[in-house]
Amino acid sequence: MKMNRQRSAEVMVRSRKIFPGGVNSPVRSFRSVGGDPIVFSHGRGKYLTDVDGNTYIDFCGSWGPLILGYSHPAVLSAVEKQAARALTFGAPSEEEVKLAEKIQTWMPGLEMMRFVNSGTEATMSAIRVARAATGRNKFVKFEGCYHGHADCLLVKAGSGLATLGQASSAGVPEACVQDTITGVYNSIEGIEEIFARWGGEIAAVIVEPMAANMGLVLPEKGFLEALRTQCSTHGSVLIFDEVMTGFRVARGGAAEAFAVQPDLWTFGKIVGGGLPAAAYGGKKSVMEHVAPLGRAYQAGTLSGNPLAMAAGLATLTAMEECDAFNRLEKTGQALDALVQQHLAAAIRSGRVSFVRKASFFCFFFGSKQPPRNFTQVASTDMNLFNQVYHRWLDAGLYMGPSGYEVGFLSTEHTVDDVERLVRVVAESI
Numbered sequence: 001m002k003m004n005r006q007r008s009a010e011v012m013v014r015s016r017k018i019f020p021g022g023v024n025s026p027v028r029s030f031r032s033v034g035g036d037p038i039v040f041s042h043g044r045g046k047y048l049t050d051v052d053g054n055t056y057i058d059f060c061g062s063w064g065p066l067i068l069g070y071s072h073p074a075v076l077s078a079v080e081k082q083a084a085r086a087l088t089f090g091a092p093s094e095e096e097v098k099l100a101e102k103i104q105t106w107m108p109g110l111e112m113m114r115f116v117n118s119g120t121e122a123t124m125s126a127i128r129v130a131r132a133a134t135g136r137n138k139f140v141k142f143e144g145c146y147h148g149h150a151d152c153l154l155v156k157a158g159s160g161l162a163t164l165g166q167a168s169s170a171g172v173p174e175a176c177v178q179d180t181i182t183g184v185y186n187s188i189e190g191i192e193e194i195f196a197r198w199g200g201e202i203a204a205v206i207v208e209p210m211a212a213n214m215g216l217v218l219p220e221k222g223f224l225e226a227l228r229t230q231c232s233t234h235g236s237v238l239i240f241d242e243v244m245t246g247f248r249v250a251r252g253g254a255a256e257a258f259a260v261q262p263d264l265w266t267f268g269k270i271v272g273g274g275l276p277a278a279a280y281g282g283k284k285s286v287m288e289h290v291a292p293l294g295r296a297y298q299a300g301t302l303s304g305n306p307l308a309m310a311a312g313l314a315t316l317t318a319m320e321e322c323d324a325f326n327r328l329e330k331t332g333q334a335l336d337a338l339v340q341q342h343l344a345a346a347i348r349s350g351r352v353s354f355v356r357k358a359s360f361f362c363f364f365f366g367s368k369q370p371p372r373n374f375t376q377v378a379s380t381d382m383n384l385f386n387q388v389y390h391r392w393l394d395a396g397l398y399m400g401p402s403g404y405e406v407g408f409l410s411t412e413h414t415v416d417d418v419e420r421l422v423r424v425v426a427e428s429i
């Protein structure tokens, strides 16, 4: 069934005149999957409605924040109450303290933190602070991990287990990436090689402890442990970028789920409950380098914005009240069972592989095994993904428009919803 998206198309004609590619963030443009972006009007619970009045079951959740679905009553009411008091102070408020204290009850290792406005700011600042704390310049990231768009993080990998300093974006001077070392995800040998070569110069290792920006790639046993060991041995700061996994993979994030403690964390997405907020924090001995306590400068006019703080606090509180992690795990297990039921033969023949952890899920096409790193992800069948993607849309199921993205379950999804998702895959391949 083809949906009428006339009005979406009309709005996009206007958008393209004003915004580069018609969007305010590139992946929204549908370049990856082909076709035209859908322009949305409103959301309620698991449902998302576009400007033509078509309704979809949403598995994107605005790229992660909406773990409770759209317009959760407790979140809306918290935002409305705060809006009546003030939209911003640019001065301390109790809201930011309340959210920070709530986060600490979920993540006791987080001794000190700071709120910022986006995940990009959080990772950029965490790296600056790690450099300030160690007095070193180099840091390590892994190919396929996304940490936002700060200059020093826009690097591409070459061949081999370690690459130094190649920008992946125009407009990034070589000088900005000359200290960025790129490693291979899940390669213990790779990280050992990097530290053997540059150990004393490495300020930090930043990693998505479960990679969710190249589809879903789980850390293999020993990988995060090796990062921890190398960082501890060489006095480098281990940064877990939990912008995606924080408050979603487990109460204590990936650090708890995979039982490895970083020195610093970065958060975003869920922490703002759908409004722009993010955070970085961790060991007091590192965070004390942040201004005005220390000499690493970092600031923000709207940081700790009371509206975003209220939305974040209401989201975490509602998650506690509805036992969100258990609920999501039950839906996730139902999804696993449905995949086994409808896709077992396709999995055996290597037509598709499926990965799920907590409320994250991902289908890779044309891949016998779930990929372990970016090179393997990039060699999956993205054309087939794109075909399935449009079938999902036609069946009224919305996902992030790229084969390099993951699907998200919310507490609103039922077994019926995930069954529809799996049926479309089974029918498409």
Ligand SMILES: *Cc1c(COP(=O)(O)O)cnc(C)c1O
Pocket (backbone or CB within 6 Å): 117, 118, 119, 120, 121, 123, 146, 147, 148, 149, 208, 213, 241, 242, 243, 244, 268, 269, 278
């Ligand atoms: C989304 C994301 C970011 C960037 O966050 P923005 O708020 O989009 O700047 C950074 N790291 C990870 C792991 C992310 O998923």
